[in-house]
Amino acid sequence: MVMAMKIGFRDLWVLVCREGFYWFFVKWLGEKVCLVLKDRTADNVHLAFVGEAKAVVRLGLFAEKAEEEGLPQIAHLFRAMAAAEKVHAHRHFKQLEGSVKDTQSNLELAFQRETCVAGVEYVRMLREAEEDGEADAALVFSQARDVEEGHAKLYKKALDHLIAQRRTEYYVCRVCGYVADGKVPENCPICGAPKAKFQKVNSNEN
Numbered sequence: 001m002v003m004a005m006k007i008g009f010r011d012l013w014v015l016v017c018r019e020g021f022y023w024f025f026v027k028w029l030g031e032k033v034c035l036v037l038k039d040r041t042a043d044n045v046h047l048a049f050v051g052e053a054k055a056v057v058r059l060g061l062f063a064e065k066a067e068e069e070g071l072p073q074i075a076h077l078f079r080a081m082a083a084a085e086k087v088h089a090h091r092h093f094k095q096l097e098g099s100v101k102d103t104q105s106n107l108e109l110a111f112q113r114e115t116c117v118a119g120v121e122y123v124r125m126l127r128e129a130e131e132d133g134e135a136d137a138a139l140v141f142s143q144a145r146d147v148e149e150g151h152a153k154l155y156k157k158a159l160d161h162l163i164a165q166r167r168t169e170y171y172v173c174r175v176c177g178y179v180a181d182g183k184v185p186e187n188c189p190i191c192g193a194p195k196a197k198f199q200k201v202n203s204n205e206n
């Protein structure tokens with residue numbers, strides 16, 4: 001015996017609503033999953049950048065140490081690896097959204113970063129190091145704060161178009177990171193390091 005199925009208007013409406021809700025839910029869930037995956041990849045790109053950037057610094061210092069120990073070939077190997085990790089760091093950084101814009105925007109961002117680091121971040125770190133009685137860390141934080149102020153001033157100069165038209169040389173203190181503009185001081189105004197500790201910046205190096 002065939003059972004006749006009677007589907008009334010109300011049943012049909014419920015079915016459509018249910019199915020409609022189902023597809024809406026599937027679509028919503030799909031979008032959420034995509035967003036989570038996107039976030040995860042973005043986090044991984046950031047993590048990869050930080051890891052590679054740290055490796056560049058670490059390997060550079062390892063190379064210096066190898067040189068001190070009279071092992072120039074090992075130093076050379078560390079430098080080669082540092083150059084390679086730098087390629088990775090650059091590639092990941094470029095993938096971070098909006099990381100490299102036009103030069104005016106980049107100068108503005110660089111100025112803001114230096115101002116924030118000098119006026120807020122290092123100030124807090126210095127205070128906390130002092131509270132913790134960590135004198136070595138406090139000294140480095142305080143010099144870094146002063147140096148970043150100098151960096152901010154140089155960016156400000158560039159933003160004010162004061163250095164766009166003239167060629168200048170920059171010299172970096174290899175002890176504290178102070179940047180001298182034009183000529184090397186007898187002693188670093190921040191950390192007191194002698195002239196010999198300054199390194200001329202190669203304008204082609206990245």
Ligand code: FE2
Nearest residue numbers: 052084085088
């Ligand atoms: Fe790498």
Ligand code: FE2
Nearest residue numbers: 114147148151
């Ligand atoms: Fe800086």
Ligand code: FE2
Nearest residue numbers: 173176188191
């Ligand atoms: Fe210095």
